[in-house]
Amino acid sequence: MRVDSEDVIEQYRIGEEPYYRPTGDEVALFEAAYAVRMPMMLKGPTGCGKTRFLEYMAWRLRKPIVTIACHEDMTGSDLVGRHLLDVEGTRWQDGPLTLAVRHGAICYLDEIVEARQDTTVIIHPLTDARRVLPLEKKPELVHAHPDFHLVISYNPGYQAAMKDIKQSTRQRFGALDFGWPPRDAEIEIVVHESGVSPEIAGRLVSIGERSRHLKGHGLEEGISTRMLVYAGSLIARGVDPFSACSVGVAQPVTDDPDVRDALHATIRAFL
DSSP states (O other): OOOOHHHHHHHHOOOOOOOOOOSSHHHHHHHHHHHHOEEEEOOOOOOOSSHHHHHHHHHHHTOOOOEEEEOTTHHHHHHEEEEEEEEEEEEEEEOHHHHHHHTTTTTEEEEGGSHHHHGGGGGGGSSSSTTEEEETTTTEEEEEOTTTTEEEEEEEGBBBBBBOOOHHTTOOOOOOEOOOOOOOHHHHHHHHHHHOHHHHHHHHHHOOOOOOTTBBTTTTSOHHHHHHHHHHHHHHHOOOOHHHHHHIIHHHHHHOOHHHHHHHHHHHHOE
């Protein structure tokens, strides 16, 4: 039995309020951008809260959110859809982007620089006054639902000559910069998300802050808030704090023995 796409889009609706700790005026700015349907770009390091922020905004705006994790093997058909064979013959199945365009969802292209540029140009007609999505294989010209909103994200820290956003794409978006939360906010986040005490959370945040000074000196990226939450969650489950930080922080972030030893020394100093 075929499922109506109206029913399919409902599975992307967020039922309960996600926890998000604002650190500035990003909520008000995003609401203003949504009001005029300005496509938005979220920039910031891995694990700093970009995705959680957008989930929170989708809940706040009461809109479904269709998330697409971009990768280098992603094709245009993966985004817009394709013809499929079933017992009744050939039928068209909308891709996640088309589904969001038809039904007025927020479409989130996560880490867009991981996708090939010849794939991401598909979004261009959706990011200007036309707000249309051409389905060349169908063929059909889908006019975006009035509530449709396009959001992309990327990590400037991993930006390289071969993995950058073209200016023809970049200039179609407004942008919000995300960084590591202020210390008090990050402690609050770690406490809420992991269940550890404020004292332990403060020590974990100190480890994260120290590691971020190593960016470019052995680490490609400092320890993220997400990783601190992982370590805190293990500690809250009764795992020895040093072991929790080794498993949740030091070992995932680097394979360099010298850098890992330096992180272990930092962990011992604060825990």
